[in-house]
Amino acid sequence: MENFTPLSALAGGVLIGAAASILLWLNGRIAGISGIVGGLLAPVRDDTGWRALFVLGLILGAVLYRTMGGPLQTIEIETSPILLIAGGLLVGFGTRMGGGCTSGHGVCGLARLSPRSLVATVVFMLSAGVTVAVVRHLLGTTG
Amino acid sequence: MSPARNMAALGAGVLFGLGLAISQMVNPAKVLAFLDVGGNWDPSLALVMGGALAVTGVAFRLVLKRPRPMFGDAFAVPTRGDVDGRLVGGAIVFGVGWGLIGLCPGPAMASIAYGMAESVYFLGAMLAGMAAARILR
Numbered sequence: 001m002e003n004f005t006p007l008s009a010l011a012g013g014v015l016i017g018a019a020a021s022i023l024l025w026l027n028g029r030i031a032g033i034s035g036i037v038g039g040l041l042a043p044v045r046d047d048t049g050w051r052a053l054f055v056l057g058l059i060l061g062a063v064l065y066r067t068m069g070g071p072l073q074t075i076e077i078e079t080s081p082i083l084l085i086a087g088g089l090l091v092g093f094g095t096r097m098g099g100g101c102t103s104g105h106g107v108c109g110l111a112r113l114s115p116r117s118l119v120a121t122v123v124f125m126l127s128a129g130v131t132v133a134v135v136r137h138l139l140g141t142t143g
Numbered sequence: 144m145s146p147a148r149n150m151a152a153l154g155a156g157v158l159f160g161l162g163l164a165i166s167q168m169v170n171p172a173k174v175l176a177f178l179d180v181g182g183n184w185d186p187s188l189a190l191v192m193g194g195a196l197a198v199t200g201v202a203f204r205l206v207l208k209r210p211r212p213m214f215g216d217a218f219a220v221p222t223r224g225d226v227d228g229r230l231v232g233g234a235i236v237f238g239v240g241w242g243l244i245g246l247c248p249g250p251a252m253a254s255i256a257y258g259m260a261e262s263v264y265f266l267g268a269m270l271a272g273m274a275a276a277r278i279l280r
Contacts, residue, residue: 003176005167009187012166013194019159020195021202026151028212028219031159033249038273050152055252057156062256064157065164072164075254076172077261078244084264088251090240091265092272095248097280098233099221102247103159105234106192111199112207112220119226120234127238132178135243 008071020108023054032104033058034095098124148214163253166191171245171254178242233276240272 020031027050029036036051066073078084095101098120100109105124109117167173168191176185211217241247246254246265254262 003173003183003185003187005185005187006190009166009190010194012162012164012168013191013196014198015158015162015165016191017162017195017198017202019155019162020199021206022158023152023155024203024212024218024220025206025209026155026213027148028215028217029152030220031155033247033252034273037248037252037270038277041270041274042277049149053149053153054156054159057153057158058160058163058249058252059255060153061157061160061162062164062169062253063160065161066256070164072167072170075170075257075259077246077254077259077265078171079261081264084244084261085268087240087244087246088265088268089272089275090236090243091247091251092240092269092274093276094233094235094237094240094272096233096273096276098230098237101237101249102192102241103249107195107199108203109221110196111203114221115224116221116226116230120230123231123234124238124241127235128178128242129180129238131239131242132175133181136179136182 016103016107020103020111024108030104030108032100032108034092034101035099035104038096094124145214151214159249160253160256162191162195163250164256166194169250169253169257171250174245174247174250175242178245 023029023031036054040051100120105117105120110121163169168188174188177188207218244265251266251269
């Protein structure tokens with residue numbers, strides 16, 4: 001556990017929670033990223049601008065962090081294009097089929113005590129944990 | 144769409160993106176270390192969700208007591224309560240992809256800030272997967 005970063009994790013989490021609360025308070029919308037992005041793929045009149053701006057803000061927020069000299073200046077990511085594409089397809093398909101992702105079900109749904117979000121969050125956490133266990137320890141590719 | 148709603152969405156997005164970067168949720172290696180419970184486990188990201196839920200758990204309750212959002216006529220909040228195969232199946236599929244790469248949709252978007260081709264491969268496929276789910280529904 002030498003990489004444990006509790007303070008930055010908590011601070012970042014509080015910001016994420018504040019962002020989701022503000023979006024609900026001001027616009028009445030759930031800050032589920034897969035839902036917001038998914039809505040851009042089938043544009044509905046007068047329902048596109050805020051989605052595009054929210055996503056733009058997501059990127060700008062991370063850009064702002066880097067320009068202000070935040071400690072995380074590089075990220076470490078899988079390099080195989082085939083694995084990246086497979087992972088992307090599964091994440092895109094699964095989040096739309098399951099009606100949400102880590103933000104929509106995990107942060108917003110659990111706050112509303114939604115039974116659907118509780119089930120979805122437990123299932124995708126378990127599924128992701130099993131996947132990492134299989135890739136890292138059963139197939140033994142890394143770590 | 145009013146300018147106020149658009150600015151609110153942009154502002155909320157910036158805060159959200161800052162949170163993803165500060166918490167390091169935007170770093171796939173960090174996410175995979177959190178999911179790797181049987182390995183050299185890094186529990187940090189449990190605190191990201193904990194910190195977020197501490198805020199939304201209280202704020203959502205207060206906000207949803209109001210008759211309507213500040214810049215809108217009604218809250219757009221899901222009303223379904225049933226658990227079906229699509230929900231569980233979708234969560235399983237999402238989890239496999241998340242565990243494979245360490246990116247979920249929010250961090251995948253925010254990772255563009257790091258200017259890596261890997262993000263683009265992932266994002267392109269993610270959008271294609273979303274479109275496929277829509278078509279097959």
